[in-house]
Amino acid sequence: MSKFKILEKEMVVPNIYKFVVHAPEIAEKSKPGQFVIFIPDEEGERVPFTISDWDRDEGTITAFIQELGVSTMKLAQMKMGDHLEGVVGPLGIVPEIKNYGTVFVGGGCYGIGAVYPLAHALKEAGNRVITVIEARSNYLFYNVENLEKVSDALMLATSDGSSGNTGKVHSILEELGEKVDKAFFMGCNFMLMMCSQATREHNIDTEVSLNALMVDGTGMCGCCRVTVGGETKYACVDGPWFNGHEVDWDELFKRNSQYVMDEAMAFHHFSIGCRQDEEQGRVEKSTSKKE
Ligand code: FES
Numbered sequence: 102m103s104k105f106k107i108l109e110k111e112m113v114v115p116n117i118y119k120f121v122v123h124a125p126e127i128a129e130k131s132k133p134g135q136f137v138i139f140i141p142d143e144e145g146e147r148v149p150f151t152i153s154d155w156d157r158d159e160g161t162i163t164a165f166i167q168e169l170g171v172s173t174m175k176l177a178q179m180k181m182g183d184h185l186e187g188v189v190g191p192l193g194i195v196p197e198i199k200n201y202g203t204v205f206v207g208g209g210c211y212g213i214g215a216v217y218p219l220a221h222a223l224k225e226a227g228n229r230v231i232t233v234i235e236a237r238s239n240y241l242f243y244n245v246e247n248l249e250k251v252s253d254a255l256m257l258a259t260s261d262g263s264s265g266n267t268g269k270v271h272s273i274l275e276e277l278g279e280k281v282d283k284a285f286f287m288g289c290n291f292m293l294m295m296c297s298q299a300t301r302e303h304n305i306d307t308e309v310s311l312n313a314l315m316v317d318g319t320g321m322c323g324c325c326r327v328t329v330g331g332e333t334k335y336a337c338v339d340g341p342w343f344n345g346h347e348v349d350w351d352e353l354f355k356r357n358s359q360y361v362m363d364e365a366m367a368f369h370h371f372s373i374g375c376r377q378d379e380e381q382g383r384v385e386k387s388t389s390k391k392e
Pocket of ligand 1: 317
């Protein structure tokens with residue numbers, strides 16, 4: 102039996118799940134900003150997720166998983182007590198943690214959960230940590246208490262103005278009125294690009310955790326190729342952290358959209374299969390009741 106038992110699984114907000122998985126060897130070596138690859142079952146894809154917390158004593162790692170395609174849907178259907186087929190990691194380069202002065206840490210979607218260890222480490226290194234998280238509406242925020250503990254200031258940005266400032270992480274940054282020495286961002290690539298454009302205008306050194314397509318996660322397949330500063334890099338082994346001002350965003354968006362149709366078809370077929378199984382289950386249940 103695999104040792105990667107799911108010890109906790111909870112939907113923290115619609116479409117985002119918190120997983121706490123028993124993986125002591127990975128917990129032992131995890132550092133802020135690194136990621137793992139989850140393999141849900143024998144036929145499952147390898148899917149990368151940022152390590153959002155760990156407990157070396159308990160031998161656990163935490164990841165926040167956004168349900169986006171077939172593999173994440175399979176994960177979302179797993180229950181506490183189930184076992185993952187595999188977990189690979191920790192992977193990726195660790196961003197430099199030191200006292201920069203004032204650091205701005207921005208997170209959106211899965212990044213609201215994922216920025217926590219980074220903000221924590223930066224705070225411990227003596228920085229003034231300004232954390233800003235964004236969501237479409239206030240019911241989509243999670244992990245707020247943890248972020249409050251490791252931030253000197255925590256600000257919320259909502260698209261609909263339901264809490265905090267109306268806008269996005271990059272709009273708060275533009276209106277901050279405080280000198281920032283370094284910025285880190287985690288979230289969708291569009292958010293990373295917008296934030297990088299905002300920091301470029303203010304001459305703030307910026308690192309972003311890129312979301313490139315990955316297969317093996319060990320530099321062998323070439324799938325996660327990105328161009329940064331005119332050079333070819335592989336997000337899994339050279340990143341995922343890169344200078345946001347040097348990323349070729351157009352290329353990244355093009356590469357990431359290559360399989361959109363295949364992913365949509367796979368999701369459609371998988372969803373139909375799930376519905377048929379559910380309906381079959383209902384028929385069997387009602388049959389057994391009659392008996
Ligand atoms: Fe294969 Fe990075 S995922 S080279």
